[in-house]
Amino acid sequence: MTRPLRLVAVSGGLQRPSRAVALTEHLLDLIADEVPCEQRLVELGQLAPYFAGAVWRSELPTAVERALSAVEQADVLVVTSPVYRGSYTGLFKHFFDFIHQDALIGKPVLLAATGGSERHALVIEHQLRPLFSFFQTNTLPLGVYATDKDFVDYRVHNDALIQRARLAVQRALPLLELMRSQETAAVQEVAPA
Template identity: 80%
Template sequence: MTRPLRLVAVSGGLQRPSKAAALAEHLMDLIAEEVLCEQRLVELGQLAPQLAGAVWRSHLPETVERDLVAVEQADILVVTTPVYRGSYTGLFKHFFDFIHQDALIDKPVLLAATGGSERHALMIDHQLRPLFSFFQTRTLPLGVYATDKDFVDYRVQDEALIQRAALAVQRALPLIALTRHASPVTAEEVVAA
């Protein structure tokens, strides 16, 4: 019996609507077209008031804890963040500081970012990839970077970006397939089905 994969996206966008969230949803939808999965989007901008000032995970409210557990139990992660001063947002890093350091080992992670111009496109490889290497994830081969001009009304519209996102997902599918084979259905999941 095959269960849907748990696909979780984390958007570091601080506003709503957010281009980072829109890009995350676009990437999740592309993956869902290819793989049976349950989707969940974690918008850090919505959690900001609950994360502020927290130093220990035990001090976080239950709503934030549920999102942390969802990320830790995900089969596939999509992470997006706006570029802020050449890197990911502080809130994005603060959230991932609460993730257990061994919880993401070997999980496929699709890296994505949004920025005002192409100047920050290498942020994916210079900032995001090292962060997720620390967690020993399988960062997927292609990252997806989008600029403000790639969106219309917070929807992905630029054809080159649409093609790059599709290529990133296609290149990710073999690694996602490995995840499917590595995550057998548990007895609890059989009973729940």
């Protein structure tokens, strides 16, 4: 029997409630409906006071170190950032600056972003995808971008967005199932006969 996938999401939203958090939670729920997983949501807005001024990982408090370790040990990542001045937030980048450059190699990453209008929809392709290419992750082919009008009371509400999110997860499932089958084979190979 394989263990559940470690699904870790990082939301770059700086406040609560947050559209970025709402989109992140929606994506987590969609994945959890399809694949047995252990979920963890890292909200950078809540951790900001503890790492915003740090320069070295050794300066970070335990709570931030735990969040970084969870990201590095994840089987699958969901990352979401609000668009700020045409890109992900500086706090989002600062958090990932502490991640070891080899820790995410080959991990599937579902990219998502929120913004005030459709004008920033390419942030996924022009900002997020290159960042996670540096880490040599396996960024999933479909990203999910949402605007302010896609939410009502900080809940995903737009049917087109709901369909896009569902499609992004459906397209990711074959890769997640492949990961699970490889893990099962590895466990069986190591287990005594």
